[in-house]
Amino acid sequence: MTRSKYADEQAGTAAAPGLLAPPSPADSVSLWLYRTMSRIRAVEERIAEHYPEQEMRCPVHLSVGQEAIAAGVSAALEPNDYVVSTHRSHAHYLAKGGDLRRFIAEIYGRSTGCCGGHGGSMHLIDLSVNMLGSTPIVGNIVPIATGIAFASWLKNEKDVTVVYLGDGATEEGAFLESINFAALKSLPIVYVVENNFFSVYSPLDVRQPAARDVVGIGKNHGMAGARGDGNDAEQVYELAKAAVDHARSGAGPYVLELETYRWREHCGSAYDNDLGYRSVAEYEAWRGRDPIATLERRLLERGTLDSEQAAQISNAYAGEIDDAFAFARSSPFPDEGDFGTVFSTAVPGR
């Protein structure tokens, strides 16, 4: 869905019609980013609203505040490119085009969910858009992504694989083992490191020496890389576009480190500043860097949108979200007989 840069501004036109429509390839990049982030935010705020009802009976790891990375990276991808992700994967799944109804149904444990109720919020998959799955063991998806890129390389196919990982995952051996192999074989993969400064409640400074530089670690393996503001969706898009183009050209893997911040608690729907693991001042500073508000200001300044249109977009997704929640809640739970099949190829014995 790669688009020319800021097509609407260049053409001197205001926003395209159909503001209430879902994000579409006809949008300019910036408008698509704005719509996509607004939609993700609206979905996750709705999850947060209903989570205390105890009907979504699985952990949820909300990406509220971190939407710019998912949006910016996805805008740089072709439909056939592959994405895999972590426990905090809602935004990545939605930005790649993952089905909303099946996502919500999965959190509700229903048979219509994207994993039929087997996975929950930490195992999102939509093969129709090449979102190949997410897993919640830190670092565990990184080798899988590298293998997906390796298969593309073996088959001489040009698809790029993007793997999202957190700052904690870069501490895992699996990450270092993976980039070593990716660099060795010049694989078409982009490692997108979402540095939100916390692994659960453990801050970066108790986990990594101050001088540690994940882009530098990549460079020491001969890999290209860049660092940027993960709350600036347009910047993320520009960086991701360069990274994806690099990987697709056959020049090898790329490490993209993007700084961002988690607004809500690590797992669950609440705010948790009362726990004292981070300062309110730090939190407020990051709230001031809301990726959606940041892009909205720019779009208003550029005249791409007026404030009424911006408000319309913010509210554009309520109907679709109502529908997804209604679909999930009215869907049947899986039967007992839907569980217990662990093999794809049936063989005798047990």
Place this chain on the structure above:
Amino acid sequence: MNRQISYGEAIREATDQLMAENDRVYVMGLGVPDPKSVFGTTRDLSEKYGAKRVFDMPTSENAMTGVGIGSALLGMRPIMVHQRIDFLLLAFDQIVNNAAKWYSMFNGQQSVPMVIRAIVGRGWGQGPQHSQNLQAMFAHVPGLKVVAPALPADAKGMLIAAVHDNDPVLFIEHRWLHSTFGHVPEDMYETPLGKANVVRPGSDVSIVATSFMVIEALRAAEALAHEGIDAEVVDVRSIRPIDVDGIMASVRKTGRLIACDAAWKTMGFAGELIALAAEHAFEELRTPPVRVTLPDWHTAASPIAAGFYYPTAVTIANHVALMLGKSERDPESWALVRKAPADQPDLSFIGPF
């Protein structure tokens, strides 16, 4: 035609035929293309199929297992090779959390057709970290197929079946089996996973064994025959799925079970066999079943330890004798004297690993 080839050559031939059949099959592992070519089991494959499909890998067992899994999601058929199963412990996360679960946790949308060959060992001072038999640990996990063929023909047929299978298969080879010979058909064929095999019919006792213990069991059965005892030997072949019906048919027939596994006794596969007998053949059991296993301590390197650490044909024969109400015998009195020392498979093996 009664072509006799070695177990190791049978694996090499199966791999060769699999790679010729399907260009999605690739082989990776430390030492795969090196001059020793994993005890000869991957000899000349790199030259024949190219370095892109047959390659050495970084010393990164965990990530490379994940690479295999990820590539399998896109239709590749990786065969990963480890010279020691002990190294696989570095890849437990990828095997247990991803390979075993991918099919069911994503509701059957994708499977992981990956084969991991792992070599288990015995003797020659391999010591605590180079000779473990960890089949039960892996077989405990739903979603993994774990096989351990004992005969060359099954090594070929089960490797072919494993690569054709759409699920992850751990293919366990005993180092002492590589140099054993047997009849192996030249054509490509599958030996089904999940089926045990009665390798010697008998009526007095069922000796149910895995991997190299099948060879020990067959030797024991031969010696027992001289004493008028008719032992049946069942080669488990497939640890999981386990052929409950086939194995229990033998136990029900003889009413006696000797469960042989070259792994630790406690919480192990031999105990699983006895649990199955309790559940499925309790009425027919004429004597309490017995486990023949390694003791619950780590393999010592000293050659002197091999003599009392490893159960052998003599151990099995003596347990059968006791089970049939005869007295235990002096090991020397059985027609089972080995020419090779206890830490050597045969005199042709002179190390170093």
